[in-house]
Structures are given as C-alpha cells and as structure tokens.
Amino acid sequence: MPADAWRILACAGGWLGWSVLIGWLAQRLPPAALERDSWLTAPRAWGERPADYERWLQIRRWKHRLPDAGTAFAGGVRKASLVGRDGQALRRLVAETRRAELVHLALWPFWIATALWLPPAGVLLNLLFATAFNLPCLLLQRFNRLRITALLQRMGRQRPGGG
Secondary structure (H helix, E strand, O other): OOHHHHHHHHHHHHHHHHHHHHHHHHHOOOHHHHOOOOOOOOOOOOOOOHHHHHHHHOHHHHHHHOOOOOOOOOOOOOHHHHOOOOHHHHHHHHHHHHHHHHHHHHHOOHHHHHHHOOOHHHHHHHHHHHHHHHHHHHHHHHHHHHHHHHHHHHHHHHOOOOO
16 A cells, blocks of 8 residues: 555544544543533633624534534433523533533644654645634534523523522
C-alpha cells in the first residue's frame, strides 16, 4: 500500500478512535461534573446572548442539520428527547449541552496529532476538518444552553416564593 494511503488510513482511524474514546469518557462523567459551567463552558465575559447567535450566525437556519450522537453509548440520550417544559427536564438538557460541548472541545485538538505522520498541508487540512466538524456543534450547544438557562431563570422568578 502506498505511503499516502497509509496516511489517509491513519487519519481516518485516528479520528474514529479519538472520537470513540472521547465520547466513551464523556458518557462516564458523573452528573455532578455537569451541574455547573466550568471556565470552558461558562458564558463569555463579552456577554453572549442567544440573539447574537441568531443574528450573526443565523443558527436557526442550520442547527437542524447537525447530528446528535447522544445515544452512541449505552446510557446516553438524544438531546431532542429531553425537550420538556419542566425544570428537571430542562436542567438535564443543560447538563447534556455541557457534555456535548466538552466532547467537541476535546475532539478538536486531534488535528495536532496528525503532524506525526502528515506533511504540513495534510495537517492544515485536518485542522480545517476539525474546525468544520466541531465548531458548529460547539456553537449550537452554547446557543441552546444560553436559551435554556434564561428560560430556567424566568421560570424561577415566576414560581410563587421562588425569589
């Protein structure tokens, strides 16, 4: 087999293996690890707002085209199956958006490993691939979490005696 074929196979196998490993590890995160935002998942200081995602990224136009691999491992859930108006369902959905965001943040840097066997042009191609396949998913998770968190806050203010 030619060297280029091995390199392509190494990339495909590497991405697949890394994706399975990261997904498997993320599925095993304890619920407590997903209850609150970390510095990675917290809204940014510049004041992230769902309206900005809608206006500048037109996220509602393309979000339905993204896959949901939430059920790839036993015990996982599709985020669409968590849609509900009760606080518990919404908090679970917020936690799942954190899990998904962490997965895509952890998947993205695999392109760096491709520098071990690819020439610079191939590494650049993998960087573009990693960005094209992870950035939209990251943006969608942040958008959804911002919207749901705002809804939960409104629900808390409407509850009698709820503050």
